[in-house]
Amino acid sequence: MKKKITKAVIPAAGFGTRLLPATKAQPKEMLVVVDKPVIQYVVEEAVASGITDILIIISEGKEVLREHFKQDLELEHVLEQKGKSEELNAIKSLNHLANIHLEYQHEQKGLGDAISYAEKFVNGEPFAVLLGDTIIESEKSLTLQLSEVFEQYQNPVIALQEVPLSIAHRYGVFVGEKIAERLFKGKELVEKPAKDNIPSNLVFAGRYVLTPEIFDAIRKTKLGVNNEIQLTDAIRILMNEQSVYGLAFDGERHDVGNKLDLIKTNLLLGLKRKDIGEELKNWLKTI
Ligand code: G1P
Numbered sequence: 001m002k003k004k005i006t007k008a009v010i011p012a013a014g015f016g017t018r019l020l021p022a023t024k025a026q027p028k029e030m031l032v033v034v035d036k037p038v039i040q041y042v043v044e045e046a047v048a049s050g051i052t053d054i055l056i057i058i059s060e061g062k063e064v065l066r067e068h069f070k071q072d073l074e075l076e077h078v079l080e081q082k083g084k085s086e087e088l089n090a091i092k093s094l095n096h097l098a099n100i101h102l103e104y105q106h107e108q109k110g111l112g113d114a115i116s117y118a119e120k121f122v123n124g125e126p127f128a129v130l131l132g133d134t135i136i137e138s139e140k141s142l143t144l145q146l147s148e149v150f151e152q153y154q155n156p157v158i159a160l161q162e163v164p165l166s167i168a169h170r171y172g173v174f175v176g177e178k179i180a181e182r183l184f185k186g187k188e189l190v191e192k193p194a195k196d197n198i199p200s201n202l203v204f205a206g207r208y209v210l211t212p213e214i215f216d217a218i219r220k221t222k223l224g225v226n227n228e229i230q231l232t233d234a235i236r237i238l239m240n241e242q243s244v245y246g247l248a249f250d251g252e253r254h255d256v257g258n259k260l261d262l263i264k265t266n267l268l269l270g271l272k273r274k275d276i277g278e279e280l281k282n283w284l285k286t287i
Contacts (some may be wrong), residue, residue, distance in 0.1 A: 002151055002154060003125065003126050003150075003151075003154065004050065004147070004151060005049070005050070005051065005126055005127065005128050005143075005147040005150060005151075005209055006050060006051060006052045006053060006125075007051065007052075007053045007054075007055070007121065007122060007125055007127040007128070008046040008051040008053070008054045008055070008127060008128040008129070008130055008143065009054075009055045009056075009057065009115060009118040009121070009122070009127055009128070009129050009130075010039070010042055010043070010046075010054060010055070010056045010057065010129075010130050010131075010132045011057045011105075011111060011114040011115065011129070011131060011132060012027065012029045012039065012056050012057060012058055012062065012065055012132030012133075013057050013058050013059040013062070013104075013105040013108065013114055014028070014059075014108065014133070014257075015059070015108070016028030016133075016257065018257055018258045018259070019031070019257065019258065019259060019262070025061075026064075027039075027058075027061075027062040027064065027065055028133055028256070028257060029042070029062075029065055029132045029133060030064060030065065030068070031256065031262060032266075033135065033254075033256060033262070033265050033266050033269055034266060034269050034270050034273060034276075037068060038132070038133060038135060038256050039056075039065050039068060039132060040068065040094070041135045042130050042131075042132055042134070042135065043069065043097055043098065043100070044097070045130065045136060045141045045142060045143055046098065046128060046130055046141075046143050047097050047098050048141035048143070048144060049128070049141045049143035049144035049146075049147050050144070050147065051098060051128060051143065052098055052099065053098060053099045053101070053121075054098045054099070054100050054101065055101045055102070055103055055118050055121040055122075056100065056101070056102055056103075056132070057102075057103050057104075057105050057114045057115075057117050057118065058102055058103070058104060058105070059104065059105060059106075059108070060104065060106075063102065065102070065132075066100050066101075066102050068094065069094050069095075069097060069098075069100050070095075071095045072091065075091060076088060076091065076092065079091070101121060103117045103118065103121065104117070105117055108228075109228055109229055110223075110224075110226070110228025110229040110230055110231075111228070111229075111230060111231040112218045112221055112228070112229035112230050112231040112232075112233065112234045113218070113228070113229040115129060115210075115214065115218060115231055115234075116215060116218045116219075116229075119212075119215045122212055122215075123212075124212050125212060126150060126154075126209060126210065126211050126212065127209070127210060127212075128143050128146065128147065128207070128208065128209050128210075129207065129208040129209075129210060129231075130143060130206070130207055131206035131207070133255065133256050133257035134205070134206035134207075134253060134254065134255050134256070134257075135253075135254040135256060135265060135269075136159075136205070136206070136207065136249075136251055136252070136253055136254070137251055137252040137253075137254065137269070138249065138250055138251025138252070139250070139251070140250070142159055142205075142207050142249050142251055143207060143209075145159075145247060145249050145250070146158075146159055146207060146208070146209045146247060146249075147209060149183065149209075149245055149247050150209040153243070153245055155211065155242050155243045155244065155245060156208065156209060156210050156211055156214070156235065156238065156242060156244045156245065157208070157209045157244075157245045157246070157247055158174060158186075158204055158207075158208050158235070158244065158245070158246045158247070159204070159205040159206065159207035159208065159246075159247055159249050160174050160184070160202045160203065160204065160205060160246040160247060160248045160249070161202070161203055161205040161248065161249070161253055162201055162202055162203075162248060163201055163203050164201065165198055165201045168193070168198045168200070168201050168203055169192055169193055169194065169195045169198055170192065170203075171192065171203035171204055172189065172190070172191045172192070172203060172204035172230075172231075172232040173189070173190045173191075173192075173193055173198065173199060173200050173201075173202070173203055173204075174186060174189055174200060174202045174203065174204065174246045175187050175188040175189070175190075175199045175200045175202075176200075176202070176246050182247055182248045182249070182250070183245060183246070183247055183248075184202070184245065184246040184247075184248070185243055185244075185245055185246075186239060186243070186244040186245065186246055188236075189232050189233075189235055189236045189239070189244070190232070191224055191225050191230040191232035191233060192225045202246060202248065204232065205249065205253050206253065206255075207249075208231075208235075210235075210238075211238070211242060213238055213241065213242065214234055214235070214238055217234040217235070217237040217238040218231075218234040220234075220237050221233045221234040221237060252268075254268070254269075267280070267284070271284075
């Protein structure tokens with residue numbers, strides 16, 4: 001029987017050093033984009049693809065990432081009394097989005113290591129991975145786009161984005177053979193290749209659908225770039241036994257893990273909002 005994706009893992013254990021001091025006592029995934037924390041965009045994308053159970057991998061002190069999705073009866077009561085129905089609906093909509101679980105990554109040993117903490121939660125099923133500091137804007141949830149490819153092929157699928165060759169060294173790079181519109185079959189994967197040896201300008205965009213065999217592959221993975229256990233290296237090992245697909249997705253990726261992109265994302269998404277977009281646009285013209 002063909003398997004469907006109902007579980008997602010969101011790695012969010014990093015210290016957010018590129019955004020200090022904002023991230024000293026507050027997780028970067030709780031930073032605001034317009035009027036929602038980044039983590040809410042990520043969870044909403046997962047839920048829009050039929051995910052019902054989400055594991056957030058955190059480090060100590062980041063428990064607020066789950067608190068954000070817990071029901072707050074007192075706040076609901078206050079908003080109700082004050083007749084603030086819009087705000088009430090906004091917080092009520094968070095209550096039953098998905099079952100949210102937490103797991104701790106005690107040491108920062110890389111993305112592959114972080115994912116290894118999801119083995120029990122995943123319990124032998126295929127699952128989605130959504131990087132917690134990346135917002136994807138697309139008409140159809142990107143996780144859903146990947147899940148649909150997975151449903152057809154029953155093998156891992158990675159979201160890919162085309163970038164200028166000059167910046168591809170910042171990412172995981174995918175080399176593959178085109179098999180359908182926007183769909184590639186992987187031949188070689190390289191995490192952050194050397195600047196003078198970039199094999200492709202198709203890069204990993206922060207969303208994956210993986211099979212449970214990834215956990216054995218992670219156990220076999222040696223330290224890679226930055227002396228960390230890289231998820232890309234583990235997927236390359238997995239490629240020895242499973243085909244791995246890449247989907248050059250339809251949509252925009254916003255990495256909110258650094259200050260410039262966080263500000264740009266706020267502006268871009270703010271401009272698209274009915275309530276403030278027009279005013280923001282007019283103001284931007286004046287500066
Ligand atoms: C991680 C992944 C990389 C991917 C990138 C996307 O790198 O290791 O393969 O391309 O996310 O944002 P990081 O940005 O954590 O260095």
